[in-house]
Amino acid sequence: MNAFIVIAVCIVFVYTVGFALSLWKQKNKIGAMAVLFLAVIALVLPYFSYFQS
Amino acid sequence: MFKVLKKLAGKKRNKRPVGSEDTLASQASTKDQSISYQIEDNIKQVKKIFHYPDNKDIKLRECKIGASEKRVAIFFISTITDVRTIEDSAIGPILKNKHPDATIKEMIATQNITHLSTMRDVVQNMNTGNAVIFIEGETSAYAFECANFQGRSVEKAENEVVIKGPKEAFTEKVVVNLSLIRKRIKNEDLMAETVTISTRSKNEVFILYIRNLANEKLVDNIKNRLKNLDVDAIQNLSLLEQYIEERPFSMFPSVLYSERPDRATSFLEDGHIILLMDNSPDSLILPATFWSFFHTSDDHYLRFIFGNFARFIRAGAMFITIFISAIFIAVTTYHSEMIPADLLLAIAGSREKVPFPVFFEILLMEIAFELIREAGLRVPNPMGPTIGIVGALILGQAAVEANIISPIVIIVVALSGLTSFTISDVSLNFALRIIRFIFIFSAGLFGIFGMTSFFVMGIFYLTSLKSFGVPFLAPMSPHYVASGDTIFRRVLKNENLRPGYLKPKDMKKKSDEAVK
Amino acid sequence: MKQNEGKIGIRDYMAIILLTLGSKVSDDTPTLLYKTAKNSAWISMLGIALLSLIPILFLLKVFSVHRNKNLHEINLHLFGKVMGNLISMGVLLLGFSSFVLDTSVYVDIIGSMYFTRTPTLALYILMLVVCGYGAKRGIESIGSAAWLTLFYLKATLFLALIFAFTKGNLKFIFPLWGPGTLEIAKTTGSKLSIFADFYFLGIIAPLVSSFKEFRKGTLWAFAIVVVEITAALIIFVILFDFTSIEVISYPFHETILYLSIGFLSNVESMFLPFWLVAAFIRFSFYLYLVVTLFGGIFKIKEFEYLVPVFIVIVLFLGIMPKNLTYTLPYLREMILGILSPLFFILPILMWGMAKLRGDFKREAEQSH
């Protein structure tokens, strides 16, 4: 179960970073930063909320 | 990430077909010549193109015009022509000709005769069953119609049976099909345009629509889509359907397939577009909505209440066929409290000696049922019913007696199988049967929660589906002005509007006076 | 005919409101009201409705002059770039947190009432995946789905309430004024944000086929929802009485647990799927709103690609509050408490700004 969650989160992370990159290429730098920020939160959050409890 | 995926997906698509060295090109080049002044050259050329005399049914008749003594050569393919017409209206008059100045048009006694100037036209005419005449000293050839393809005569509809109403069905001859439709719409605005869709076999599709009803954009859209097809051969409509639909992986069909001319006609009159083709005993109706798959012609032929009763039964059957097995699993394994006490004890009692869990039991029986069904379909005709009886009755009974399957499961599976037959449309029928299995899985995994999740996803999917720009569930949602013929139909007099989602040129089906 | 690409009609729009707000009767909203207003919760509900009408009308007024702008664009227009973005961001933050809390309440309901042994995480993931799928399909699809299922969902809710009504005793609503008018007024003030969703609806305002339909749909749906919630609040009281209702955390589910219809003695699993469908559509819509607003603020046009990342964030925020049953109501109340004054003041502020900028005058000139 845990392994699965880690993999799923990673996939979503990569997916979102990809999206952020394409935004960057479209010259939407603020948007790209915001999306990247979200992606990082998504990657870090499980650590605090799920795996620590 | 998604970019990479996109690229990957794109790459797969753009792969060039291997070994595409085209013999078609060389075939085309020989045809591109014009017709020569010398009849010898022409005869040689045609003989070469058709590989005469290896090709056994290519016939050549050479003779001289009775009066002017000019050489004449008549080419035709004997298996697809009416030889009698050629003899009586062409060869006979030519031989018996008395006026040296008479042109070929004056000699031949068929309904029409066309003037051909290239070898390409010659080949095409011969392929469609016409006879071609070459005359000494002329740079053009003449073709006259004498096609006679073999085929069935008009027979009864087999898949879409009705109790009341016409029984005739489309046949494999497109001319006959067209005539069946023309018989119903005696209007000069009924257009029957053709588009050649394949490069090698030269299959032709008839696009039928009523000019002052159907939306032009829609017609153009479909024509373009047909013209843009780049394939060697599309034998019939069932294959064409798969070429033109938007979502090839979708569970739900987006084109309606009907073998009934009356049904096709009623769609034409609503502003839909019909495709007809040789070799297909049916028609393609587009755009199609979910409701057109759910309806049958009988619903409208029967009186208001009876028709709606049939619809009600069918809607119930649809619900049962999708859900009952899944509900049984969900309820017995996750939500046993909702079963009435006596039934619960009965089920529990009958399950005591059964070796498998409910989920597996249902799955086993459903698969068995599908097996019987498939076997019954493929078995030669006289044995079909026997298979059904043997399979369903004996197998079920024996399974219960051997304590392998509990009797209630047999009831459930039989019910879900039986009800699936009420949906007559083949595509929807398959869709429902497959969806049933998905529901069975989701029920086995998460009970009612899983089923509901999948159901909601299905609803989202259905609502986002479109068939040639028309939402799949229109006019129910999104709402359109229409005759209101969805789950239930209205009284015929009140169904006086054409479906708004087709954006027809004339919304009103009947004038108000007619209603009164 | 009228429908353009990407727009929804009045039916779909109303169906969405009826589902998102109407399903509040089946979560813990009634409990929050009962907590302070006791058996007079329904009176405080009417008060909330009356009071909510003010910001809603102001909001409609503002939207009437900016027909093709959504909430965020209006904010930008009215408050300038910096303030507008800040306000939108605040709205997004509040909307997002109430979305997280709402989903975790629902998952808690499913987990504690129906699937006691299934891990919360699994339920949560499944629910969010479905909602994410819905949000990705877009507003048209959500609207259509809402309209298609609306009738059945409301019919079953109605059925449940009717049966509960026959089982209850109408005299339990007395004493009429419950804990006293002061308490009722306090409840009204602090729980005003039950209808804050109407503010968020501004995000999809330009997606409704015409402003006329938007206004008509909003007001009608508002009226229906108020009647529905009030009726439900009365019915829960007459079934459980004011003492029990305070201890019950999810009155709707307790009601369907208690009901028996004919030969079926336990019907809760029969109502469950309908309730779930409503929940799925509701959260699909919320997720769509959140993602759209985010996309609007950061000028991301293809915002549907953000759905997965939002799912992950919501999921792990949602499972964070430990001891769900204790912390959730507390958090919920806090959010409602923050939202209430905002919901009341913001629309008025927007109207005032519009007035100052002379937007209404221009409108009047245009119409002449």
Added chain:
Amino acid sequence: MKQNNLIKLIFLIPFILILTGCWDLKGLDRQVFVIGIGLDVSDEKGKIDITYLIANPEVGTSFAGGGTEEDTVMTVTMRSPDFLSLRHSVNAAVAREISYDLLKVIVVSEELAKDEEFIRFLYSAEKDREIKRNTYLIVTKEKAAEFLSKNDPKFLTRPHKFYENMIQRGIEVGFIPNSELHHFFRVTEEDANLFLATYATTNIRQKEDEYRINEMDALAGDVRIEGETNSANFLGAAVFLEGMMIGTLTGVENRIVMLLHDASSITDILAPIPDPFHEDYELTVRIRKQHNTSVEMNVHDMPPKIHVTLPLTVDVLTDPSMENPVDNKKKVEKLRSTMEEFMETKIMALVEKSQKEFKAEPFGWSLYARKEFKTLKDYMEFDWMRTYPEMKIDVDVEIRFGQFGRQPKTPSYKGIRD
């Protein structure tokens, strides 16, 4: 875009498949169904003896696989702090998982019901999701375990059917109160009323002279019923105040309570009452309540006053004295006045009993009092429970005659005997 959706879908499939756990899955054949739970006092503090009445699903089914000769039910008793943990501990003796899906009754012995601690144990029922609020509460004279094991219903082999039908019918005719747990919790939490629970026993008195004969003004176990029938009686009510049993009501008293209480679903009562024309005989009447009881209340007086009017429709079904009251207006009037008087005295006796003995009322009158107050605070200050014993209550029965049997007239007795 389209391609991407497809990819998304492919992503979703493993999501659903891998996530599945079947955590809540329970095979039907791996459960046993508890029909009744019995609660008894144990000598250990904080614990009670709990008895499960478990149904055998195989009984009563006829399948090709061959029937069985197993018992219909089994009972298991164990000591436990509550009936949640017991579900697992009982698996030491029972092979399958315990399910409360078919739970119909919770049986409590009188001894435990009278214990102050009782409420603690019962409230754990509200916590368990599987115990529905429409489970019935039954109080037994003997130990609950004894009741459950001794009870041997005739004809109804499925035990849940027996309890269901017995209670349903009992409530319909008014012999036992509707004692759903829902009402128990509600009344106990409201803290103003008496809660009535079904009273039952298998402990039927054996001595001849202690029987009451042919009358329902008795408690379960006191009625003479001969022949081979069910070994349990369900009659009368156990009275609970603040979650503790404080007394009993007989069958007739229970009927009166149900007649007076608006919320009860009693439809009609067939009952014998004394014949005003002839001492030796009793008339059988059908009493129906067609309108709600009207209760007028004056709470501001000291002591508060309650005036209750009970509108009844009475069908006189027999006429043993053969006096033919239908014909004669005077006789009808006499019938009416004696009947009203008879009922009023019966009712007043019960009201007095409730005021003196129980010091609380089971009639639901506190609900009428609520209307008189504006806020909950006022109502709480009034303190219904404390005020009730001092109240001045009078009950007025208003009788309307309905039918007089299928054939209204009988030939006069004298005429036949001539």
